[in-house]
Amino acid sequence: MAYTSLYRRYRPDAFDSVIGQDHIVRTLKNQLASGNIGHAYIFTGTRGTGKTSVAKIFARAVNCLHPVDGSPCGECECCKELSRPNNFDIIEMDAASNNSVDDIRSLIDKIGFAPTVGKYKVYIIDEVHMLSTAAFNALLKTLEEPPAYAIFILATTEIHKIPATILSRCLRFDFRLVPTKLIAERIRFIFDDIGVKYQNEAVALIASSGAGSVRDALSLADMCVSYCNFDVTYDGVLEVLGASDPQKLRSLAEHIGDGDADGAIREIASLCDLGKNVSLLASDLAALFRNVLYIKHCGDDAKSILALPDDVYAGLKELADKYEVPRCLGIMKIFSSLEGELRYSSQRRILFEAAAIKACYGDESSKANELAARVSRLEKTVMALRKSGFNQAPAIMDAKQVWIHIASRLNQMGYSLLTSALRDVKMELTDSEFVICVPDAATKKLIDVATNAEAIRAAAANTPEAMGRAVIFKEELQVAKDVALPYVQDKFGPYVDIK
Numbered sequence: 001m002a003y004t005s006l007y008r009r010y011r012p013d014a015f016d017s018v019i020g021q022d023h024i025v026r027t028l029k030n031q032l033a034s035g036n037i038g039h040a041y042i043f044t045g046t047r048g049t050g051k052t053s054v055a056k057i058f059a060r061a062v063n064c065l066h067p068v069d070g071s072p073c074g075e076c077e078c079c080k081e082l083s084r085p086n087n088f089d090i091i092e093m094d095a096a097s098n099n100s101v102d103d104i105r106s107l108i109d110k111i112g113f114a115p116t117v118g119k120y121k122v123y124i125i126d127e128v129h130m131l132s133t134a135a136f137n138a139l140l141k142t143l144e145e146p147p148a149y150a151i152f153i154l155a156t157t158e159i160h161k162i163p164a165t166i167l168s169r170c171l172r173f174d175f176r177l178v179p180t181k182l183i184a185e186r187i188r189f190i191f192d193d194i195g196v197k198y199q200n201e202a203v204a205l206i207a208s209s210g211a212g213s214v215r216d217a218l219s220l221a222d223m224c225v226s227y228c229n230f231d232v233t234y235d236g237v238l239e240v241l242g243a244s245d246p247q248k249l250r251s252l253a254e255h256i257g258d259g260d261a262d263g264a265i266r267e268i269a270s271l272c273d274l275g276k277n278v279s280l281l282a283s284d285l286a287a288l289f290r291n292v293l294y295i296k297h298c299g300d301d302a303k304s305i306l307a308l309p310d311d312v313y314a315g316l317k318e319l320a321d322k323y324e325v326p327r328c329l330g331i332m333k334i335f336s337s338l339e340g341e342l343r344y345s346s347q348r349r350i351l352f353e354a355a356a357i358k359a360c361y362g363d364e365s366s367k368a369n370e371l372a373a374r375v376s377r378l379e380k381t382v383m384a385l386r387k388s389g390f391n392q393a394p395a396i397m398d399a400k401q402v403w404i405h406i407a408s409r410l411n412q413m414g415y416s417l418l419t420s421a422l423r424d425v426k427m428e429l430t431d432s433e434f435v436i437c438v439p440d441a442a443t444k445k446l447i448d449v450a451t452n453a454e455a456i457r458a459a460a461a462n463t464p465e466a467m468g469r470a471v472i473f474k475e476e477l478q479v480a481k482d483v484a485l486p487y488v489q490d491k492f493g494p495y496v497d498i499k
């Protein structure tokens with residue numbers, strides 16, 4: 001027996017087995033029940049969402065003698081006759097390969113002949129946006145004055161390419177992307193039906209790879225069944241997809257999140273050596289950070305939404321705990337926009353590495369945020385100065401004057417020993433820094449005590465006169481006098497001193 005693809009074999013033959021298009025199914029059923037049937041329909045939506053399937057069910061339902069809840073019964077003579085591939089009353093044409101005016105003419109050539117089996121002749125034109133202008137005009141003429149028994153169903157993935165004159169004569173139905181959950185249910189039903197073993201995570205991965213298209217998901221399911229020999233595992237699906245090993249991908253994501261460009265480049269090299277395609281890698285990384293964002297926002301619900309294997313989920317959870325939302329968003333943006341750029345480039349790996357490095361360093365907006373924060377700090381300082389009596393612009397102070405203010409704050413904090421120890425130390429002021437020069441080992445020891453350094457920084461941060469400058473310790477260690485003096489006097493005589 002010839003192999004029939006799962007998509008064909010499980011193509012819905014009644015409205016109830018159409019998934020994810022309830023709004024359309026309900027409207028069509030109501031029309032059938034009331035007999036209020038249109039002469040021209042246009043079905044639009046992404047491929048694999050059920051346009052042609054619904055068109056075929058509708059074509060048989062309008063002719064069925066004993067419809068069951070709006071769907072064709074499949075048993076009456078009309079249903080039996082119309083399920084034969086080359087019957088005379090359901091006429092299908094693929095405009096992708098038949099788009100000329102002659103093709104349309106030969107299609108509607110016999111429209112004057114009444115239906116042979118049921119009440120209606122139904123014309124289904126797939127990919128109708130491919131018709132030439134002349135072909136559209138010929139079609140339009142027929143749509144303007146169709147015989148009472150003719151119904152046209154036009155299907156397209158690109159509604160914007162359809163002339164307005166055609167659109168205005170059609171009832172329009174928009175097919176939605178099918179939710180992943182419904183696709184997964186369908187796949188589980190089919191796998192159970194044909195006796196395929198599967199992991200739930202594997203089915204979830206197949207369903208989400210379909211990206212809303214039942215056909216794409218079922219084609220992938222087909223490949224996975226053959227590849228995994230009727231036992232579909234998560235790893236097997238990853239291999240069929242050519243997707244990256246979750247552990248390696250996670251490790252790359254972590255290098256990038258940590259800003260470790262070296263590690264990221266090394267990881268990319270190892271993934272590329274394994275033959276990974278960088279376009280896939282980019283979309284995998286974008287998806288990974290999207291999942292991390294899900295975990296950050298949805299908490300424990302994310303586990304059931306994402307339907308990932310436990311170890312993969314645990315790995316992502318760690319990343320979610322580690323990185324902030326803006327960081328994840330920034331990285332996700334870089335890699336999702338990269339997917340588009342890679343399509344038209346011959347230097348894919350270089351582009352990918354450049355993007356990874358860019359992601360490591362964070363995007364420009366975070367730098368802008370930093371700058372904005374600094375400006376607002378300065379503004380606050382100026383406001384504080386004004387309030388404390390400086391009505392004019394703050395006087396320009398030198399480092400020692402600033403230090404006096406910081407020191408008084410330090411004294412209040414109980415660090416008077418520290419202030420007196422630093423009294424004679426050299427200090428400098430730059431635009432953004434307050435520099436304390438550490439002249440000798442003793443002072444260095446004092447500064448090396450973490451609480452002391454912290455106290456100085458805290459005091460400076462709370463001193464408006466420091467104008468938000470960061471405190472920096474600069475080591476200018478000189479040889480201590482008591483060590484150096486005997487040596488110098490030995491050389492130059494006892495009257496020499498060191499200042």
Ligand SMILES: [Zn+2]
Pocket residue numbers: 063064065066067072073074075076077078079080
């Ligand atoms: Zn029937």
